[in-house]
Amino acid sequence: MRYIFLLVVNLTIITAVAQIHKIETPESGMQNTIAFDGKELRIDQSAFLSQHDIVYRSPATEGYNGFPIGNGDLGAMSWTPADRIHFQINKTNTWDDAPDGMFSPWEDRNNPEKSEMFTSLRSCGQLMIEPGLPAFDWMYLEDFEGRLSLADAEASWKAEGPLGKIECRSFVAGGDIPVMVVHYEDELSEAVERRVKLARWGSRVFEHWYQFFRRDFHLGNEGTEVGNEGDEIWIIQPTRSLKFAMAAKLVGQNITAQKFNNREAGYVMNPGNNCSFDVFISVVTSEEADDPLAKARENVRAAAEASAGKMYAEHKERWADFWAKSFIDIPDDYIENLWYMNLYQVGSSARGDYPPHFINSIWSWNRDVRPWNHYYQWNQQIYTWPLHTSGHPELMMPYAKWKREGLEKAIKTAKLAHGVDGAFYSDVSDRHGNQGVGEGASEVSNSFGSSGLMAMDLWRHYQYTLDDEYLKEYGYPVMREVVRLYTNILQKEDDGMYHIPKALPFESPKDRLSKNTTNDLASIRNLFPAFVEASKKLKQDKQLRLKAQEMVANLAPFVLTTIPKEAKPWGPVNVGDTIIAYGTRLRTGEPGEPWVTRPYWLPNAPIEMPCSFHPINAQLSPVFPANLITLDDKGTPLFNACRNMALSFDPLPNNGHSLIPISYARLGMSEFLPDLLERWVDEFQLFSQGHFCYFKRDFIDYVEKGMHDELYSSAEHTIRGLTNNVRVMFNDPEEKIGLLRQPFAHMALEPGSVLEAAINEMLLQSHGGKIRVFPAVPEDWTSRFKLHARGGFEVISERAGGEVKYIVVKSLKGQNCRVVNPWDDGQEVRVRQVGSTKNLFKKTEVNELTFKTEAGKTYIIDRVNKPVSSFELQVISGIKNMDAKIKGRARIGIPRQF
Template identity: 20%
Template sequence: MNGLKLRYSRPATGWSQGLPIGNGRLGAVIQGGIETETWNLTEITYWSGQPEEVNNNAQAKVDLNRMREQFFTGDYRLGERLAQQALQPAKKNFGTHLSLCDLTLSFDTQGEEFERELNLDDAIVHHSYKNNGQSLTREVFASHADGIVASRIRSERAGGISFVLGLQGRTPYFTTTVSDDGSIIFAGKATENMHSDGSCGVFCRGMVKVVAKGGTIVGEAGTLSVTNADEAIIYFAVATDYGKSGDDWTRESGRQLEYAITKGYERLREDHIADYRKLYTRVNIDLGVSERTALPTDERIRLLMDGQGEDPQLFALFYQYGRYLMIAGSREDSPLPMNLQGIWNDGEANRMQWSCDYHLDVNTQMNYFPTETGNLAESHVPLMAFVEKLSVAGKSAASAFYGCEGWVAHVFTNSWGFASPGWETSWGLNVSGGLWIATHLREHYEFSQDREFLRETAYPILKEAAIFFLDYMTVHPKYGWLVTGPSNSPENSFYIGSNESDTYQLSMGSTMDQMLVRDLFEFCLTSAEELDTDPEFREKLRHSISLLPPLQIGKRGQLQEWLEDYGEAQPDHRHLSHLFGLYPGNQVTPYGTPDLSAAARMTLENRMGRADLEDVEFTLAMIAASFARLRDGANARKQLTYLIGRLCFDNLFTYSKAGIAGAETNIFVADGNFGGTAAIAEMLLQSHAGEIDLLPALPGEWHTGKVSGLRAKGNAEVDIAWENGHLVEATVKAFSNGRTSLRYGDRTVQLNLESGRVYRIDSNLRLM
């Protein structure tokens, strides 16, 4: 589809205007203009900190029961004080992801007619301008196929390329050595003093190599000077010692560059594009014609923000940009999943009390919301491998803090497998954080129907999570319900009765916990039945499911956030964790649970009606997806308009506003890009609660369009076309046998899917 480019007529004067590239391990944000260019380079495993043992607490269960007694008798203050004593570990060398280095290019030319763009079709950043009527071009990409970053600089005029290349580290220890063969060898260590003691972290070693046609290359004063070349190729590679032993890793980048140079730039470029397109081209989206495709992207964002006319293709661009970022940030062989900033890092999130880590109370989960629907299941793999490692580390946390079997993780984790509570119970005691991130295993299975994955990975990990909750949960003496606690509803607080000034964070049986536990127990039960295993475990699950509390509607008509109908101490809070059952879960649906759906809508309206709503990137994305689940396309689009128009930098990176959670500046957070991408997919296609739902939340502004390649649960692929707001035709491609209900509006039909068959559906849901 034409126009799916990020285009600009002005230089990128800062990181938030730069254009991102990535290969699932290496990332770069490309800034600059005619006279300068800067690559802010990152490597996904470049973390400060180190693994640290969990301190064992022999009195864990005794302490847990003492806390619970206070909550059950209504002494929340004492209960919280006891929790702080037992469940508030000291912060040690947790660490953070760090930016690696900046590669700088300084040119001696002037020019005009400058343009730069990121073409989503080839995943290459292009710069072009003219000097005395002669065209000069620069392009750069991150190759997954060859594991490097490569760039070509060309001029129409012979000898027209001259520049100086430098390399500056972003961490205290970073050294460079310039060689006579046009290369710079560098070494560094990921250390900092905010989130660790400044001495521990990952080591890196890498190389930059310049190969020129014509002209000269001279190494001097730590830089490479290229003079009067016809063309120059820049190759960049780096490796770290993360998860490695011995010293072979120190030679890895040299081997990569040697192979790349032998291969040649043209072949590198061809292989990069082929490798990228095999994923990117699976989905095409057309939301309608726009007259603004020729305008620079930053101008289109501002016009949308100002409400000046329609630009449906900007939403399509945002959707495919999200898929582009997913491919760039997370590949099947990525050593770690994407963190708070994906694989990119501007340095802002780790220079303050924030950390560029893995938040498990929505952010990391949201990073991966669009993988399955967006036909990028391979990008989901690093997260699931990470959860598997976290489940091993989480066994120590379960034993140390609760005296329980199984595994648990809390509000955040790091590259070292941190699973303990956060170091303040007010926000750090999210006991279902690990469970929430582990739901992605279930999602992957429900989309793929991969029985081997269920048997070997999803079921064993989720079974151990269920074992923890079966051991950890307790029966509420007043209601007879099986509840979690003490825990919080991230990261919110409440008051009891009418005393709004006396607030608390911890309670028993928060709604989010109960939703997640119910999904966990039911999935483990059905999986054990399908795999014909663990009969005694199944009986425990059946009994426990019967004791779980129901979802409740509060006195203001809202879906209750806690077991009791407490008052909201922060009614404008950014987190909406208790709406998990609406999205991404399916315990709340308009047709299955209309009363609960109405209560969920009331919750959304109560938050949105607050003048001081903490309107951050993930909140807007979550609200948009929630309205999509409520089949409200107008409100879903309204939230996305705000997200793109007011919470995006010029490069379409979403951000969290200054002042939120102590942020000192607007900080890029990747989850808004991925959450917004997922929300757009939810507006066009949903597959949950046993249904494939066509165009469930189509807004009037997207009245004519088409989408192809979206994935549905049950291992199916769906294409949809519509005109004037109405379905014209749909195609369902089945890759597994199964039965589903196909819905369009209030109409449903049953569809028996046979693997390998393609079903064409007309506007009345009849087979064509």
């Protein structure tokens, strides 16, 4: 529900119409207007973001539809059952660690004593505000609004009915006083007690709930201590490796706290018709303070002294700075909404000591339940992919620190698992860098791709930030040891070339063991030159640098094959067309026969069903994230092979951690992207606040294994039914039961981040040393953006009627800049610094604009015959969203249901 107004337009008319539906200025008008005022985009940021608020016109009664709020480290999932406002409080570092050492993520099926004993991230506890009447029960409501405001990262609720009125709002402050703040007030129909409870009800983790579980009900609940003094309450929870304290202070009622039981403490308000108070909550671990309880109590006292109002003002200012870093405006309001929502939730959860877990991040709602409990590298890295282009490299740092801190153990693992020097990062690991390469984990033990992918992630951060201290402390040490690993894995053969002798594509079973795996070759071609550049810059490791240069110069080529005759390709490609394989598969013949090889393209042809398994991601890795195939390569055999590969399969996979959407954008396949994005949302955006799950809506999971009933869809979390054939551990004879599936509903970071990254790549690309604007947008898209490019550049551009109006580049580091000329019709182009008329561009035969920059200076690229001064200025704004949004089977928000 956006409106964009000219400075001379009657705003009353615009507003009246925009309340009904999204308004776009007519195409003819858009072609003659811009929002760039000569220095910056003119945006009413708060108003623009308000159109993307998440609005509930009916209460969210289940936690998985709650509102996420957080300061990047401390967070809460918040929702409104019939009789209370419920906050599940979580943190990025409340760990319960297993004994140190390598482990197998799968071995507990044969060693059941290991189940529930892996390293896990524990919830902090629950805060419950109980008004004493069922004021959120839809039976007794006349009006209701729940709102997650993105501009100021605040959740609020208003309920009104015959039982009375309730208003509540909450945010999580960062800065010097990291606390959650809750303001509550009501006016009820009768004088009743209100209760506020702080509790910790832990639970089993159920890390493999879809296969087996153990009936040890005490797990997760041991050792809880509850205390109170004056108007403060607290809970202390020990784990195997640390302890954490959660403290709360209630201000405004002048009452004394009390202990309710061994896991709950709180406040009981005297009966009355009116009530108003503030609650401040802090969580501190023993890894952050010697006395975590004392520090937590210090935090809530400082917040109370500062006041909720002052805390909110500072909080709002921090989020205004956050949103000022980037901006997109595309024709599809719903998908644009999800772009902002994904960036919001990562910004709210990725500032702690450890990266947000790809399952539930800090938005777990059901005690300690966290299916897929470990850090899985393929899934975990994906949240970082859009961050740099979206202007927030700082959100990458918990990931980079985690990988750097695990380097020594990765070096030990390379020796133990493969007998070589270097660093081996498994597909599965824990927070301390212990690698999942134990017995029964061959599918991860023989995959080197995670090491290469992760090192490329760390290099990408440097490409955007040019932060030399980061490179020296974090990026380079890891890159060096992964390069060392690969130099010891590669083998020189009679052809004079270096080959990967034996490896697996990403997370693949051992029957896909291959030679010259595509993802490894792509990693080497990306990483080795990056290491050489960094090594020269830091003047280190000359001998390894020379070895890497020689090896990459003589590296085996990617394996190409053709679409087999039995295949049924999804897109406009044909049997016999060349595609990129994921390597040359190693297969054994009869007993005693030697190994034989054949180029391998996918496990199951013909292709009649969507397929998302990791070989496809391996095959597309030269496009992304290795950045080896760019639009500069268009028409080359390798470009065509990758494009044919991308078109061979239905781009909507069974799992939402696929490279296909980003690869479509990287390859300029704009004609396919609008439909793909809509289908992506329809299948993977399952939760009302805009969260995604990695399982698609219609995915039938493990049916062929007889592990679930055939009607079970692993992502259809809101259906209350049974997950059948779940094995009960330690039972003899073996027992299988049906578990309730609803309690295991969980969000996942991957599909939302893939969507955000794909949109970024449609609007701006900067790999290959040059900037391209709108490289993959549909011809009819009217769009604009403020995004970031490699080399330390901030880029602004607008487009309408199939025509780019201008490009603005702000240089943050003073690097030389190369921009692909978007006007290929011979129009005269100029480059000038803001405030100057001097043309910095000297015409060349190449369709690129190359110019020197100064740090902190802004440069305008436009056409001489249609300069930015010829357009009429407009301001970008928006109308506050007031209801749920629907797209296909997906929705953002909850409509009125009473």
